[in-house]
Amino acid sequence: MEHITYQFEYDERIPVAFIGAGGHSYRNVYPSFQYAPVDLRAVCDLDGERAATYARLFGAPRSYADHREMLERERPTAVFVVTSYTEDGRVQATDLAVDCLRAGAHVWMEKPTAASVAEIHHLQKESAAAGRFVMTGLKKIFTPAMERTKDIISSPDFGEVSSVSVRYPQNLPAYEKRRDLVAMRGFLDHIYHPGAVLHHLMGQVRGFGYQWEPASGASTASLRFASGAIGTLHLAAGSAATSPLERVEVVGQDANVVVDNSVRLTYYRRGARLGYGRSSSYVVDEDHAPLHWEPEFSLGQLYNKNLFYLGYVPEILHFCDSVLSGTPPTKGTLDDSLAIMRLFEAYQTVPAGTFVDLPHESPLQPPLPLPLPNENGAT
Ligand SMILES: NC(=O)c1ccc[n+]([C@@H]2O[C@H](COP(=O)([O-])OP(=O)(O)OC[C@H]3O[C@@H](n4cnc5c(N)ncnc54)[C@H](O)[C@@H]3O)[C@@H](O)[C@H]2O)c1
Structure with missing residues (x-):
């Protein structure tokens, strides 16, 4: 691109x-x-x-x-x-x-x-x-910062991914309202954003539990991935409207990468040695120094237009490439959506304070909201 x-x-x-x-x-x-x-x-x-x-x-x-x-x-x-x-x-x-x-x-x-x-x-x-x-x-998995994050954490230099934390402001209704799709509309609308990032970077969630705070509807989830890595999803309801919404951090082995506010990317690379009590300078040599990217906002460039840095054009180009080449998309797939919906249903069916394996086979699986269209397209 x-x-x-x-x-x-x-x-x-x-x-x-x-x-x-x-x-x-x-x-x-x-x-x-x-x-x-x-x-x-x-x-x-x-x-x-x-x-x-x-x-x-x-x-x-x-x-x-x-x-x-x-x-x-x-x-x-x-x-x-x-x-x-x-x-x-x-x-x-x-x-x-x-x-x-x-x-x-x-x-x-x-x-x-x-x-x-x-x-x-x-x-x-x-x-x-x-x-x-x-x-x-x-869109979140098509932003230039997230695409580079995926490359970084997949490289041998990063080492095995060990943990992730994702912050996104979103309130979760009280447990008794969670099977009501009208009450859950905001949650459904937004869980796709951090859910897409988690699935894209970390793969399938296998273990899930969370704590919930009633005044704001904030929650903190604890996750274990099929890969063995662990993570947190902090749905930071109660944040100010002026605050940046998102922060993503992935930790590898002696290396980590942070995306702040969707556009500021910092890669703290492995290899620097800052002996405790004896290092007089934090300015390590270029081979091990952190790498930092952020857009300039002066020029009339495409990269500092939200259509690009928020991932809209890239996601549409991915779709168009797929159509023109006749090969299914590899991002934004129905499998990606399935993983996000499993997370959504976990919040719907698992009470706060318990930890379960996913996919969660709850006896209280939420009923289908409405009949699906039959073969003739009628509902
Ligand atoms: N990715 C993002 O950044 C982002 C941001 C905002 C909204 N969204 C998503 O975009 C979607 C639209 O959000 P919005 O705020 O623009 O909604 P909106 O209500 O402004 O627009 C929806 C439009 O769809 C039309 N519509 C509904 N059913 C139709 C039908 N059967 N045939 C033809 N037209 C029909 C409505 O008349 C309406 O004009 C939602 O799914 C929302 O989650 C995504």
């Missing part, structure tokens, strides 16, 4: 349609198309006027208020879905993705992919049956 091609410079562009003309897509998804090999053919929103406005603004020749009509007429190769929640807290995009797959289109969707493990399994079946893939925009 060193060199970015502008949309009009691509020789081949994917015919795409878009479902959803809301706030987030306006700010972050349609504008990312400036740098992606897409040909936006149509926009659909339940509010037909908004769909028409977005179509005009973002260069699509047609607009619709009914996605089935759009899929039928346009026959897009891929569909971007950025919608919201039903009144009972389900994810609108889950069923829309099924409709797109059945119309023969690959799907890129915003998180959350779904509201339960069962729904992800259903999407996996539909995706396999259609021979089309579904990718979720897990």
Whole structure:
């Protein structure tokens, strides 16, 4: 991703349609198309006027208020879905993705992919049956800082990864409300961010427990990964609105890496010796000194545009590469979403103060929120 091609410079562009003309897509998804090999053919929103406005603004020749009509007429190769929640807290995009797959289109969707493990399994079946893939925009694992973090912790110099800590401000409702998807909407919406980072960096969670604080809804989870590494997820509800949201630290063997505020990356490399009581300078030689990256915010560059450093353009380019090459995405996959939903269901079904193996087979597994579409697409 060193060199970015502008949309009009691509020789081949994917015919795409878009479902959803809301706030987030306006700010972050349609504008990312400036740098992606897409040909936006149509926009659909339940509010037909908004769909028409977005179509005009973002260069699509047609607009619709009914996605089935759009899929039928346009026959897009891929569909971007950025919608919201039903009144009972389900994810609108889950069923829309099924409709797109059945119309023969690959799907890129915003998180959350779904509201339960069962729904992800259903999407996996539909995706396999259609021979089309579904990718979720897990932007956190596409940020330049996180991509480099993954490279660093995978390198032999870092040593075996031993532990991780992830901080993200998010409140968790009281235990008795956790099977109510409306009460859990904020949690579902946001667990995808730290959940994606944990899964991407550390792999499967095998052991899980947490403490919960009722005034703010903050929680601290203790995690054991299949790899043997350990970690914490600090959902720091109660933080100020002015505070940076995130901090990620991964520790290896005599080395660690920290991402602060999504953009500041520091790699504390192994090998420096600072003998206790006798070292007069902390300024170690260049071979062992920490490496630090952060963007400058002076030039009109792409790297200091949030579309890039928050991962939006990179995630869309990954999807486009997959469509053009006919190879499934390797990031933002339904398996990634499955791991996040397992974590979500663990918070739903495990009371604070206990430690369980995951996947957690609770006798109180949350019921499916609503019937899934049957083979004919009806619910
Ligand atoms: N990754 C991120 O940084 C990020 C940030 C904000 C929001 N999001 C996600 O983006 C999504 C949208 O959030 P938002 O705040 O823009 O919501 P929004 O309510 O502003 O927009 C959703 C739009 O979808 C339309 N819609 C719903 N069902 C439809 C259907 N069947 N056919 C056509 N249009 C339909 C609605 O009319 C609405 O215009 C959510 O999933 C949210 O979690 C992601």
